[in-house]
Amino acid sequence: MDNKELMIIKSIVKYSAKTGNFYRHESDSPAKLVNKNKHALIYLSKGDFHNMYSAWKIAIFMSHGYWPAEGDTCEYIDGNAKNLSLSNIKVIHFCDDETTVMDYCLDNQLEYRHVSVKMRKEKRIRRSVGGMTYWFYKKEDFARQCKDLKNVDLEQIKKPSMGKRKNTHIMEFLKTHTIVPKRWEMTLC
Numbered sequence: 001m002d003n004k005e006l007m008i009i010k011s012i013v014k015y016s017a018k019t020g021n022f023y024r025h026e027s028d029s030p031a032k033l034v035n036k037n038k039h040a041l042i043y044l045s046k047g048d049f050h051n052m053y054s055a056w057k058i059a060i061f062m063s064h065g066y067w068p069a070e071g072d073t074c075e076y077i078d079g080n081a082k083n084l085s086l087s088n089i090k091v092i093h094f095c096d097d098e099t100t101v102m103d104y105c106l107d108n109q110l111e112y113r114h115v116s117v118k119m120r121k122e123k124r125i126r127r128s129v130g131g132m133t134y135w136f137y138k139k140e141d142f143a144r145q146c147k148d149l150k151n152v153d154l155e156q157i158k159k160p161s162m163g164k165r166k167n168t169h170i171m172e173f174l175k176t177h178t179i180v181p182k183r184w185e186m187t188l189c
Contacts, residue, residue, distance in 0.1 A: 001067045009053070012044050015062035020084035022055065033082070040081055056089050069094065073127050092125060098136040109151040118145040 013031065014023045021030040022042055033040040033055055040055040056074045061067050063086050068074075071094030078088055101119055105112045122145060124135045 005049075005051075006061065006067060008046060008049050009044060009058060009061065012046050013042070013058065013062075015059055017059070017063050017086035020059070020086070020088065022058065022084075033084075040084065055084050059084055059086060059089060060091060071127050071129050073125060094127065097139050098125065099139055099142070100134050100136055104137075104139070104142050104146075108146075110146065110149050114149055115142070115146055118149070 012025065014025060015021075016023070022033075023029070024031055031042060033042055034052065041052045042055045042058060043052050044050075054074075057068050060074075068091055073092050075090045075092055076083060076088055077090055080088070099107075101116050102112060104110070105115050119137055119142070122137055122141045124137050127134055127136055
């Protein structure tokens with residue numbers, strides 16, 4: 001987030017830390033929030049500038065003067081994402097003691113399906129990184145839940161292969177037929 005964009009945000013909206021309401025500078029009525037998934041979003045526009053931002057990030061910026069990092073997320077203390085008062089927002093910073101299930105499996109040579117089953121009931125943290133959403137868990141939770149899992153020897157795992165019989169039928173079919181994808185099939189890629 002660059003300073004120009006932050007100054008435009010500051011010029012468009014005001015924030016009340018007590019009530020958690022956002023106000024456009026011209027108006028005394030609260031700005032409407034757009035709910036998408038768990039977090040409330042606010043739409044800001046001024047001239048050629050049009051964008052949507054997480055309301056909690058704007059609240060932190062307006063109150064504390066910094067824009068949360070990309071991996072940061074928030075936790076609503078009372079569980080209500082519409083209560084955007086500053087006392088209800090707890091910023092959770094990205095740290096080294098968190099990881100995803102896939103990364104933990106690769107680091108410890110464990111099978112994904114076994115680890116994901118073990119971690120189903122553990123508390124997880126949702127983070128948006130690079131426009132994608134990931135679930136992070138504490139590494140200590142992995143250590144506690146997955147201590148009885150055995151490491152997998154990656155060299156001995158064979159890729160599943162189709163039987164020779166199926167391959168023969170497919171090859172014979174392709175010799176006599178031409179497959180042309182339809183328009184709707186191409187959009188699925």
